Amino acid sequence: MNILTLFVIIPTLTVLGILMTKDNKGARVVSAIGMSIQLILGAVLVFWYLGQRNAGVTDTFLLYESHTWFESLNIHYAIGVDGIAVAMIALTCIIIFTGIFASWEVEFLSREFFISLIILATGVFGFFISLDLFTMFLFYEVAVIPMYLLIGIWGSGPKEYSAMKLTLMLMGGSALILVGLLVLYFFSDPIGTNYTFNIIEIAKVQIPIEVQRIFFPMLFVGFGVLGALFPFHTWSPDGHASAPTAVSMLHAGVLMKLGGYGAFRVAVYLMPEAAHEQAWFFLILTTASVVYGAFGAIVQKDLKYINAYSSVSHCGLVLFAVLMMNETAFNGAILQMISHGIMTALFFALIGMIYGRTHTRNVYEMGGLMKIIPVLSVSYVIAGLASLGLPGFSGFVAEMTIFVGAFQNPGTFTTVCTIIAVSSIVITAVYVLRVVGILLLGPIKEHQYHGFGDAKWFERLSTGVLILAIAGVGIAPLWLSNMITDSLQPLVEKISGIL
Amino acid sequence: MTFQDFLIMRHEIVLVAIAMIVLIAEIFVSEKNRKSIIPIAITLFFINVLFGFCPAHTGQLFGGMYKTGDLQILMKNVLNIGVLIIFIQAVKWLKEPDNMDKVSEYFILIISTVIGMNFMISAGDFLMFYIGLELATIPIAALAAYERYKNRSAEAGIKLILSAALSSGVLLYGISMIYGMTGSIYFDEVGAVFTASSSLHVLGLIFFFAGMAFKISLVPFHLWTADVYEGAPVSITMFLSVISKGAAVFVLFIILTTVFKAVMPMWQDLVVVISILTMTIGNLFAIRQQNLKRFLAFSSIAQAGFILLGILDGTSLGMTSVIYFVLIYIFSNLAAFGVVTIVAQMSGKENINDYNGMYHTNPKLSLTMMLAFFSLAGIPPVAGFFGKFFLFTAAAHQGYYMLVLIAVLNATISLYYYLIVVKAMFINKNETPIAYFKSDFSTKLGLLICVIGIFVIGFASPVYEYINQICLTLP
Numbered sequence: 001m002n003i004l005t006l007f008v009i010i011p012t013l014t015v016l017g018i019l020m021t022k023d024n025k026g027a028r029v030v031s032a033i034g035m036s037i038q039l040i041l042g043a044v045l046v047f048w049y050l051g052q053r054n055a056g057v058t059d060t061f062l063l064y065e066s067h068t069w070f071e072s073l074n075i076h077y078a079i080g081v082d083g084i085a086v087a088m089i090a091l092t093c094i095i096i097f098t099g100i101f102a103s104w105e106v107e108f109l110s111r112e113f114f115i116s117l118i119i120l121a122t123g124v125f126g127f128f129i130s131l132d133l134f135t136m137f138l139f140y141e142v143a144v145i146p147m148y149l150l151i152g153i154w155g156s157g158p159k160e161y162s163a164m165k166l167t168l169m170l171m172g173g174s175a176l177i178l179v180g181l182l183v184l185y186f187f188s189d190p191i192g193t194n195y196t197f198n199i200i201e202i203a204k205v206q207i208p209i210e211v212q213r214i215f216f217p218m219l220f221v222g223f224g225v226l227g228a229l230f231p232f233h234t235w236s237p238d239g240h241a242s243a244p245t246a247v248s249m250l251h252a253g254v255l256m257k258l259g260g261y262g263a264f265r266v267a268v269y270l271m272p273e274a275a276h277e278q279a280w281f282f283l284i285l286t287t288a289s290v291v292y293g294a295f296g297a298i299v300q301k302d303l304k305y306i307n308a309y310s311s312v313s314h315c316g317l318v319l320f321a322v323l324m325m326n327e328t329a330f331n332g333a334i335l336q337m338i339s340h341g342i343m344t345a346l347f348f349a350l351i352g353m354i355y356g357r358t359h360t361r362n363v364y365e366m367g368g369l370m371k372i373i374p375v376l377s378v379s380y381v382i383a384g385l386a387s388l389g390l391p392g393f394s395g396f397v398a399e400m401t402i403f404v405g406a407f408q409n410p411g412t413f414t415t416v417c418t419i420i421a422v423s424s425i426v427i428t429a430v431y432v433l434r435v436v437g438i439l440l441l442g443p444i445k446e447h448q449y450h451g452f453g454d455a456k457w458f459e460r461l462s463t464g465v466l467i468l469a470i471a472g473v474g475i476a477p478l479w480l481s482n483m484i485t486d487s488l489q490p491l492v493e494k495i496s497g498i499l
Numbered sequence: 500m501t502f503q504d505f506l507i508m509r510h511e512i513v514l515v516a517i518a519m520i521v522l523i524a525e526i527f528v529s530e531k532n533r534k535s536i537i538p539i540a541i542t543l544f545f546i547n548v549l550f551g552f553c554p555a556h557t558g559q560l561f562g563g564m565y566k567t568g569d570l571q572i573l574m575k576n577v578l579n580i581g582v583l584i585i586f587i588q589a590v591k592w593l594k595e596p597d598n599m600d601k602v603s604e605y606f607i608l609i610i611s612t613v614i615g616m617n618f619m620i621s622a623g624d625f626l627m628f629y630i631g632l633e634l635a636t637i638p639i640a641a642l643a644a645y646e647r648y649k650n651r652s653a654e655a656g657i658k659l660i661l662s663a664a665l666s667s668g669v670l671l672y673g674i675s676m677i678y679g680m681t682g683s684i685y686f687d688e689v690g691a692v693f694t695a696s697s698s699l700h701v702l703g704l705i706f707f708f709a710g711m712a713f714k715i716s717l718v719p720f721h722l723w724t725a726d727v728y729e730g731a732p733v734s735i736t737m738f739l740s741v742i743s744k745g746a747a748v749f750v751l752f753i754i755l756t757t758v759f760k761a762v763m764p765m766w767q768d769l770v771v772v773i774s775i776l777t778m779t780i781g782n783l784f785a786i787r788q789q790n791l792k793r794f795l796a797f798s799s800i801a802q803a804g805f806i807l808l809g810i811l812d813g814t815s816l817g818m819t820s821v822i823y824f825v826l827i828y829i830f831s832n833l834a835a836f837g838v839v840t841i842v843a844q845m846s847g848k849e850n851i852n853d854y855n856g857m858y859h860t861n862p863k864l865s866l867t868m869m870l871a872f873f874s875l876a877g878i879p880p881v882a883g884f885f886g887k888f889f890l891f892t893a894a895a896h897q898g899y900y901m902l903v904l905i906a907v908l909n910a911t912i913s914l915y916y917y918l919i920v921v922k923a924m925f926i927n928k929n930e931t932p933i934a935y936f937k938s939d940f941s942t943k944l945g946l947l948i949c950v951i952g953i954f955v956i957g958f959a960s961p962v963y964e965y966i967n968q969i970c971l972t973l974p
Contacts, residue, residue: 145873172911
C-alpha cells in the first residue's frame with residue numbers, strides 16, 4: 001500500500017480506537033499513540049522524499065498513484081506528493097501531535113473532542129495528498145465541518161455565534177470553489193470526451209482566457225476565505241478566539257494553510273493567465289489583509305484576538321506572495337505557511353496554557369508572569385520573536401524570502417504594495433513587544449497567581465516540539481527551501497510563458 | 500396476449516397480489532391478532548423488493564400504452580426500497596391502539612399508491628400516465644386523514660385532496676391542449692411532432708409542468724406542503740416527502756426528455772427559474788420553522804429544487820444523478836424522519852427547542868439525526884455530498900455555472916438551519932432534556948438501514964456505476 005494512504009488510514013483507525021475506549025484517559029492515550037505514529041510517519045516521509053531527490057529522481061510527484069473511483073465520471077482517488085505537499089504534511093503532523101498534548105486536560109466529553117479533532121486532521125491530510133480535485137474538495141469539506149462542533153461544544157465566549165459564522169463563511173467559500181472545480185472539469189478536455197479532475201492532466205490543458213477571467217476570482221476568493229483574505233477574514237478572529245486551544249492551533253496552524261495551498265496549487269497553477277491579469281486587484285486585498293491584520297492586533301486586549309489578527313496578517317502575506325508570481329516569492333509563500341503554522345500553533349498553545357492558570361485572556365489583567373511561570377513565558381517570548389521576524393527563527397526566513405521575491409517584480413504598483421506590506425513587520429514588532437512587556441514583565445498583578453505550577457510534562461512536550469521546529473526552520477532553512485524550490489519548477493515553467 | 504407478455508407487468512402484478520393477500524388475511528385474523536398482519540405485509544413486501552431486482556422481461560403492452568425497460572425497473576426498485584424502510588419504521592406507530600383496527604388499510608392504500616406510481620413510470624401515453632398519477636394520489640389523501648380523530652390529520656387529508664384535484668385539473672388542461680395540437684396522446688407520436696412554433700404548444704407544456712410542480716411541491720405550487728406534512732401522521736409524511744416526490748421527479752424527467760425533447764431549451768429556462776425559486780424559498784422558510792415536521796417539509800421543498808438541477812441536463816448524466824440523488828435522499832430523509840417519529844412517540848415533542856441537550860440523554864439518536872442532516876446538507880463523507888456534487892456536475896455539463904453557484908450558496912443556507920438542530924442537540928443546555936428511552940426493534944432496524952445507506956452509497960461507486968449503466972440506455 002502507498003505510504004500516503006496511511007496518512008488517512010491511521011487517523012481513521014485512531015478514531016475507531018477512541019470509539020472503543022471507555023473514559024477520558026483512554027481516549028487521550030489512544031489519540032496520542034495514533035498521532036505519534038503519524039508524526040513518525042511524517043518524519044519517514046520527509047527523509048524518504050529527500051533521499052529520493054538526492055538520488056536524482058525527477059518526477060514532479062512522487063508516490064503517485066491513481067485508482068479509478070467513479071469510472072463514468074473519470075473520478076479517481078489520485079494521490080502523490082511533491083516537496084510542498086511533503087512540507088505541509090510534516091507541518092500537519094507536528095501540529096496535530098502537539099495539539100493532542102495541548103488538550104490533555106479536556107474533561108468534558110473528551111472522547112467526542114478527540115474524535116472530532118482527529119477527523120479534522122484526517123481531512124487536512126487527505127487534502128494535502130490529493131491530486132484529484134474531487135477527492136481534494138471532499139477532504140477539504142471534511143476538514144471544515146468538525147470545526148463547528150469543536151468550537152460550538154468546547155469553545156468559550158460567544159462560541160455558538162463564532163462557530164456558525166466560521167462554518168457558514170467557509171462553506172460559502174467552498175461554494176465558490178466547487179463551481180471553479182466544475183469549470184476546470186468541463187474544460188479539462190477540449191474534445192469533450194474524457195473530462196478529468198486530475199490536477200496534472202488539467203495543468204497540461206490551456207483553459208480559454210475568457211473562462212479564466214470569470215472563474216479564477218471565484219477559485220481564488222473561495223480559497224482566500226479560508227486564507228483570511230480581506231474582507232472575508234471576519235470569521236477568523238471570532239472563530240479563533242472562541243475555539244478551544246487545540247482547535248485554534250490546528251485551525252490557524254494548518255487549516256488556514258489549506259486556503260493558501262489551494263490558491264497556489266489550484267487557482268494560480270491551473271489558471272495562471274487570469275491570475276497574472278488580475279493579480280493587481282487581489283494584491284490590493286492581500287496588502288490590506290497584511291496591514292489591517294497587524295493594526296487590528298495592536299488594539300486588541302484579548303490574547304487570542306491579538307493572535308488571530310496576527311494570523312490574518314501573516315496569512316495575508318502568504319496570498320500576497322502567491323500573487324507575486326515568481327519563484328522566490330512562491331518559495332517564500334510556502335516557507336511562510338510552514339513558519340506561521342508552527343509559530344501560531346505555539347502561540348495558541350501557550351495562550352491556552354496561560355488561560356488555564358489565570359482564567360483570563362485580557363492582557364491588562366495579567367502581569368509579571370515571567371516570575372511565576374518562567375518556562376511558559378520564555379516560550380512565549382520565543383514565539384513572539386519568531387512572529388516579528390527575528391533572524392534565527394523561522395519567521396525571518398519566510399518574510400525575507402517573500403519580500404525579496406516581491407521586490408523582484410518590476411512595476412511601480414507591486415513595489416508600492418510591497419513597501420506597504422513590509423511596514424507590517426514594524427507593526428508586528430509593536431504588538432508582539434507590547435504584549436510581552438505587559439504580560440510577562442513588570443510587577444505581578446494578582447497575588448493568587450503565586451500558587452501556579454509551571455508547565456506540566458505534556459505542556460513541556462507540546463511547546464518543546466514546536467520551539468524545536470521553529471528553531472530548526474530558522475537555523476537550517478536550506479533543506480526545506482531546496483525541497484520546495486524543486487517542486488516549484490513546473491509552475492514556474494508554466495507561468496514563464498505568460499510573463 | 501400471451502402469459503409471457505403479461506409478465507412484463509411483473510412489478511405491478513406482484514404488488515396487486517400483495518395487496519390482495521393482505522386484504523384476505525384480514526378476514527382470517529381475529530380481532531386480537533391484528534398485529535400479525537404487520538409482519539406478513541412487511542415480509543411480502545420485502546420479497547417483492549428482492550424480486551424486483553431479478554432479471555425481467557422488457558417491452559410494451561396495450562399498443563404502447565405501457566412500456567417498461569431497465570430504466571423503469573430501476574426507478575421502481577428505488578421506490579420499493581424506500582417504501583420498505585417506511586413500512587419498517589411505521590411498525591411502532593401501527594401498533595398503537597388507535598390504529599390497530601385499520602392496519603391492513605394502511606398497507607393496502609400504500610401499496611395501491613405504489614402501483615399507481617409504477618404505472619405512471621411505465622406509462623407510454625398520457626392516459627396511462629394520468630391514471631397512474633391519480634391512483635398514486637387519492638389513496639394518499641385517505642392516508643393523510645388516517646388519524647381521523649385528530650383534527651389536524653383530517654385537515655391534512657382535505658388539503659391534500661383539494662390541491663391534488665386542482666393540480667390534476669391543471670395537468671389535464673395542459674394534456675388536452677397538447678392532444679388538441681398534435682392529435683395524439685402517445686408519447687412517441689406527440690414527441691415527433693411537438694415544436695415550439697405555436698403558442699398553444701408552449702401553453703400545453705407550461706400547464707403540464709405546473710401540474711407536475713404541484714406533485715413535486717415546487718415553488719410557487721408548494722403552499723399545501725407544510726400544512727399537510729405537519730398534519731398527516733409521520734409515516735405518511737415520510738411517504739409524501741420521499742416516495743411521492745421521487746416518483747413524480749422520475750416521471751417528469753422521462754416526459755421532459757421524450758415528449759418535450761424538441762423544445763428542450765424552452766423547458767430548461769422554465770426549470771432554471773423554478774429551481775432557483777424553489778431552493779431559495781424552501782430554504783428561507785425552513786429557517787423560520789420551529790416544528791420539526793414543518794421544518795423537514797420546507798427542507799424537502801428545497802431539496803426538490805436541487806433535484807431540478809439534474810433534470811436540466813437531459814442526458815444520461817442527468818438521469819443518473821437524479822436517480823442516485825433520490826436514492827440517497829430516501830435514506831437521509833427517512834433517517835431524519837425516523838428520529839422525529841420515535842422522539843414524538845416516546846416524548847410527544849416535535850419542536851426544535853425540545854431537542855436541546857438530547858445528545859446527553861440519547862446519543863445514538865442524536866448522531867443519527869446529525870448524520871442525516873449532514874447528508875441532506877451535502878457534507879462529506881456521507882452520501883449526500885456525492886449526490887449533490889453529481890447533480891451540480893449534471894447542471895454544469897449544460898453550462899449552467901451560475902445556477903450551480905446559486906445552488907451551492909443555497910446549500911450553505913440549508914447547512915445553517917440543519918446546524919441549528921445539530922446545535923440544539925449537541926450544544927444547547929437544557930434542564931429537562933428528552934429523557935432516555937429505548938427504541939423498539941423495528942425503529943432501530945429502520946434507522947440502522949438508513950445509516951448504513953448514508954455511509955455506504957456515497958463511497959460505493961458501484962451503486963453509481965450500476966445506475967449509470969442503466970441510464971446509458973436512455974435515448
